[in-house]
Amino acid sequence: MITGEQKSKVDAVWDAFWSGGISNPLEVMEQITYLLFIRRLDDEQQLALNRANLTKKSITGNPFPVERTELCWSEFKNYAPDDMFRTVDEDVFPFIRTMRDEDSTYAHFMKDARLSIPNPGMLTKVVDLLDKIEMRDLDTKGDIYEYMLAKIASSGQNGQFRTPRHIIKLMVEMMAPEPGDTIVDPASGTCGFLVAATEYMREHHAADINSGTGAKHFHHDMFHGFDFDNTMLRIGSMNMLLHGVEQPDIRYRDSLAEANTGDAGAYSLVLANPPFAGSLDYENTAKDLQQIVKTKKTELLFLALFLRLLKPGGRAAVIVPDGVLFGSSKAHTTLRKTLVDDHKLDAVVKLPSGVFKPYAGVSTAILFFTKTNSGGTDHVWFYDVQADGFSLDDKRTALLDGDKLGPLAQLADEQHSLNNLPDVLARWAEHDGKELKRERTDQSFCVPRRAIEEQGYDLSLNRYKEIVHHEVEHRAPEEILDELDKLELDIQSGLAELRQMLAGGAE
Structure with a gap:
């Protein structure tokens, strides 16, 4: 789970692209991906150098030619804006486009990489902001990238x-x-x-x-x-x-x-x-x-x-x-x-x-x-999910803290009404056991194959779910009309009394 401070740093990177004129969320994400790839190559280079120093053996597994230090993130991030822009655009991107590591899935998809950041000032700002995001821990790396991906959805495209x-x-x-x-x-x-x-x-x-x-x-x-x-x-x-x-x-x-x-x-x-x-x-x-x-x-x-x-x-x-x-x-x-x-x-x-x-x-x-x-x-197990922990309007606001499924144990009634997903998981564990005994009036139930065949292989839940109708007793219409007449008389009497009081005050 990433902290609020880390989210703020990611937000600042995103805002830098938007304020710089790159508003397509996929293009923003693509440019961030390129830069993170370049930063990771530098991390791998540093690991290779440290390993070579410790073992006193020649360096192996280094992504960059040792003599080309200008390709390294740790080097060009300190350049003046114009020098950084020229280096990244004319040296670093051409290099990653020509990487031909057959064992690297990531290098393969960099073959048509291009820098679309339009000017030195914007590139310097983005590199500086990305450099301040700590991404050494595996869980943190993944969570930060997932947070970035979530911004693709929240951006409206x-x-x-x-x-x-x-x-x-x-x-x-x-x-x-x-x-x-x-x-x-x-x-x-x-x-x-x-x-x-x-x-x-x-x-x-x-x-x-x-x-x-x-x-x-x-x-x-x-x-x-x-x-x-x-x-x-x-x-x-x-x-x-x-x-x-x-x-x-x-x-x-x-x-x-x-x-x-x-x-x-x-x-x-x-x-x-x-x-x-x-x-x-x-x-x-x-x-x-x-x-x-x-x-x-x-x-x-x-x-x-x-x-x-x-x-x-x-x-x-x-x-x-x-x-x-x-x-x-x-x-x-x-x-x-x-x-x-x-x-x-x-x-x-x-x-x-x-x-x-x-x-x-x-x-x-x-x-x-x-x-x-x-x-x-x-038999086929059916479950009717009515709530997934978020509002079902366009805002999709979280109704509970976090989006975790929680333990298999049933949630409290109030929580269950807001998020059925833990219950789905709990009942799924019993779909070949206790669930077979549930009535079709319940939120989950099992339907025999024969019944599905008889319904022309229709798999819609409402085809099999049974609705319980409770008998409700209503008063006789005459009784209701009598009560309305009485209320009407009471209102007329009250209005007449009010007029009398107003008339007396005027005198």
Whole structure:
């Protein structure tokens, strides 16, 4: 958790860009990412030099040529503004564009880096402000970058790139990744899902990922993210780097394209919030996806993609628009039938419609399913989330301190009414046990596969939720009218008395 002082320093960096004329939040984030990358290279250089001095061996692993000290952050940050601007623009950026470290995800995405800060004064101010932000501790680095990413959403543009962090955390907690998992997000954006998975692993499996083959798997083979926006790839790569993952697989890829079909069955866990809107030309879409579901709708194609990417036994937690749950087209019905009959649909968690405000008011849900290729859906667990800890208007104000899910134990009634997410997590732990006995009038309940089949594979929660109507006794209309007559007489009597008193006063 970053302090108020650290937030103020980040805010000052952001304000420096805005006051300098760079108002596009993605461009601000991209420029900050470049500068943080350059600063990190200098940190690596200093570590290499210290290691060489201690071991009395030649320097290894140094990012910069030793003789080119002007490329180092610690050197040029002390230059006069004009000299700093010329050095960074003409020397440092050309250098990082030509880095060809095949083992470095981050260097790969710097190949088209450019400095868009327009003048020496602004660059000097930004470098000075960034230099004052302490980023040596791993948790601090990650939290500071996450805070910067949150400012993309709060700035009023490009908020669609950022799924609310507390919703991501809920999904990761429910999926509970294991050290041997291979995790993919085919629409990774800023890598929020992958970052949350790294945090879960460090919290729950630290011993497994800190040494030996476990560490190698964690840093090189566990995390995979694809996107076709180079800015997002740069930001996502830096996000993973600052959260301590050395070489994640973050790649440029149109996940739905015909050319990208070589990793079928390669992953054990999918975490994603794929694009909701838009449609694709059949010619550009992988033919094997259309064999699962023949459609141009991206939300359905991505679900088909998730099934292709998962190995048998692999699991998925993905956000979908409500239309996926009840759409009546052949493609919608076919896909839901596939999930229920051919695989194991585990749960449908209905989210409030304001979760993605102010950018979208679309109603959404989280689908949880397991790829089996042989069925296995005995029942589906439903939960109706009515509150997520934030107001459901455009302001999305926090209703409780922080956005933590809290312990699995039930919260107090007042807290539960403001944030259902801890309860979701607690009841999910019993979805194959106590939850089977809940009535459909409750906030969560289970529905047998047979009942879903009878409803044409409709997965909307309201199709199965039962509403209890309480009998209310009303007074007879004649009694109410008599009471109104009496009130009317009382009013007229009071007015007459008031007029009499006024008349007497006038005399």
